[in-house]
Amino acid sequence: xxxxxxxxxxRNPAGFDPLWPEVHRGGAGLEAIRxxxxxxxxxxxxxxxxxxxxxxGTALDWxxxxxxIWFFLFxxxxxxxxxxxxxxxxGGEWRFPRDDQTSYVDLVAVDEEAxxxxxxxxxxxxALHGKGRIHLDRVLEGANALLAPDDARVEPVPGKRSDxxxxxxxxxAVLGRVGRHFRKELRRKGRRAEECGEVAFRIDRAGExxxxxxxxxxxxxxxxxxxxxxxxxxxxxxxxxxxxAFYRAVLEAAEGEPAGTPRWRIHRLFIGGECVAAxxxxxxxxxxxxxxxxxxxxxxxASPGLLAxxxxxxxxxxxxxxxxxxxxxxxxxQDVWRPRELxxxxxxxxxxxxxxxxxxxxxxxxxxxxxxxxxxxRYLGRRGRSSATGEQ
Numbered sequence: 001x002x003x004x005x006x007x008x009x010x011r012n013p014a015g016f017d018p019l020w021p022e023v024h025r026g027g028a029g030l031e032a033i034r035x036x037x038x039x040x041x042x043x044x045x046x047x048x049x050x051x052x053x054x055x056x057g058t059a060l061d062w063x064x065x066x067x068x069i070w071f072f073l074f075x076x077x078x079x080x081x082x083x084x085x086x087x088x089x090x091g092g093e094w095r096f097p098r099d100d101q102t103s104y105v106d107l108v109a110v111d112e113e114a115x116x117x118x119x120x121x122x123x124x125x126x127a128l129h130g131k132g133r134i135h136l137d138r139v140l141e142g143a144n145a146l147l148a149p150d151d152a153r154v155e156p157v158p159g160k161r162s163d164x165x166x167x168x169x170x171x172x173a174v175l176g177r178v179g180r181h182f183r184k185e186l187r188r189k190g191r192r193a194e195e196c197g198e199v200a201f202r203i204d205r206a207g208e209x210x211x212x213x214x215x216x217x218x219x220x221x222x223x224x225x226x227x228x229x230x231x232x233x234x235x236x237x238x239x240x241x242x243x244x245a246f247y248r249a250v251l252e253a254a255e256g257e258p259a260g261t262p263r264w265r266i267h268r269l270f271i272g273g274e275c276v277a278a279x280x281x282x283x284x285x286x287x288x289x290x291x292x293x294x295x296x297x298x299x300x301x302a303s304p305g306l307l308a309x310x311x312x313x314x315x316x317x318x319x320x321x322x323x324x325x326x327x328x329x330x331x332x333x334q335d336v337w338r339p340r341e342l343x344x345x346x347x348x349x350x351x352x353x354x355x356x357x358x359x360x361x362x363x364x365x366x367x368x369x370x371x372x373x374x375x376x377x378r379y380l381g382r383r384g385r386s387s388a389t390g391e392q
Contacts (some may be wrong), residue, residue: 019074019082019117021125026164026348029071030057036073037084042260043107045115046144047285049262051106054253055282057085062246063099064088072125081117083109083144092132092355101246104162104330104344105136106143115144119152123351131355133348133363141342153348153363161330163339167323171313186310188240191194193302197272201311205283206263207254214251217266221278224294237292247280253284267315269308277308286323288316309337 026030034053041052049055060069068089074082085107086295088097096105109115126134140146140162148154165174175183193199198273204217222238230236237243264283269277282289295305316322327334330341348363350356 007166018077019121020077020079021121022073022075023125023129024071026118027081028071030060030069032225033059033073033084036081036117037071037108038066038261040055040081040084040110042109042258043110044144045111046106046142047287048104048106048143048283049289050102050104050324051108052262052284054262055250056102058246059099059102060086060097061244062249063101064097066113066119067097069097070094070121070129074121078106080109082114082291085122087126087134089130092130093359094126094130094132095136096136096137099290101243104138104143105142106139106145109144109175112144112147117223119145119148119349122347123356127351127353127356131353132349133350133356133359136347138218139345139347141345145347146345147351148347151350151361153346153350155346155367157344157346160344162338162342162344163327163330164342165313165325165337165339167313167316167325171310174313174337175310178336179338184334186306189303189307191308193271193299193307196299196302197274198270199307200270201308201315203265203269203312203315204226204268205265206254214264214266217268217278218248218280220268220275220281221266221292224275224278225292228294228297230294246321250282256283267308267312268313269304271302271304276302277304277311279308285320286321288312288322288325289323290327299309306336 003306030053034057037057038055044051060067070087070089070242072085072087074084076082086097087094098105107118122247124135136145136161138157146154150254165176168301169176175186190199197227204213211218212289222236222244225231226236226238228236231239237247251264254262254264265279265280265281265283265288267279274296276299278294279290280292280293295308313325316325329337330339350360
């Protein structure tokens with residue numbers, strides 16, 4: 001990243017009251033605000049991991065390359081930080097920096113008022129440095145970014161969802177919702193696993209495991225992932241040195257210090273002393289985020305991936321501070337757990353100038369054309385079904 005840094009501190013351009021914008025750029029800008037950003041993230045009302053500098057800052061360090069990254073820090077009249085919005089400049093467009101390891105994006109804000117104020121001021125602040133569109137492409141339901149002003153464009157992202165398990169009532173309540181047939185199947189899978197050897201479940205986490213234990217747990221996960229379909233596809237973490245360095249750095253940063261910051265966790269299921277399933281996770285606030293899951297395909301008959309989830313749910317009964325377990329993304333394989341599905345949205349803001357108005361008009365036209373095409377497809381589908389019925 002460009003190490004140049006630009007700041008606009010000590011003055012409040014007209015129109016930005018009551019939040020004062022401060023602009024930082026590049027690697028030097030990241031270092032200048034990293035500590036304050038972390039403190040704001042610790043106080044953030046949403047408390048996710050993916051907008052915390054322990055994650056996003058590490059991603060920028062290892063995965064962003066020479067991307068042009070800017071940091072917009074908003075302060076109140078007393079000089080206290082209230083919100084941080086990182087953006088990547090790409091030609092005539094600004095985007096929230098997101099790599100393929102970061103599922104969702106959001107700003108950090110200490111409360112709803114700060115989030116609204118920062119989003120309201122952002123287009124005018126950005127217009128001082130580049131004009132056009134400001135796009136946040138993967139915004140999770142309930143995120144700060146959905147507090148955008150009324151003139152922002154907010155649209156659902158088709159086919160995207162995030163699956164969450166509500167742990168209220170403990171594992172018994174969760175398993176009670178999945179249905180009798182699936183509970184019976186889990187018991188059968190458990191017996192199949194026990195036929196192969198002693199079954200054990202282990203959790204290693206920040207603040208408890210030694211550096212050697214963390215390395216051993218991560219190595220087990222990496223080996224399982226590399227031996228499975230991701231290894232065959234060439235997408236396993238261990239196959240990419242830069243990606244491996246990123247995850248090692250994430251775990252080193254996520255030691256839970258100071259209190260309230262994300263903590264790493266690795267959960268492993270063993271059968272006969274052999275690791276057959278592993279979950280690479282982060283704990284942030286009252287939520288455990290399952291970032292990556294891997295299992296031994298040689299034990300497929302025992303469904304070690306499902307058994308590991310069931311054992312994790314039971315283990316979380318002993319952690320009353322954990323309120324949610326999320327798979328982060330959503331897919332049909334997780335439907336057996338009957339998760340709560342959170343929607344995913346795209347949020348677009350526009351700078352208050354000719355370039356912004358042109359981008360808004362273009363986006364509106366594209367949206368209308370998509371609507372027309374969808375209506376035509378529905379009409380042709382109904383017509384085709386009607387014709388088939390008539391022929392019968």
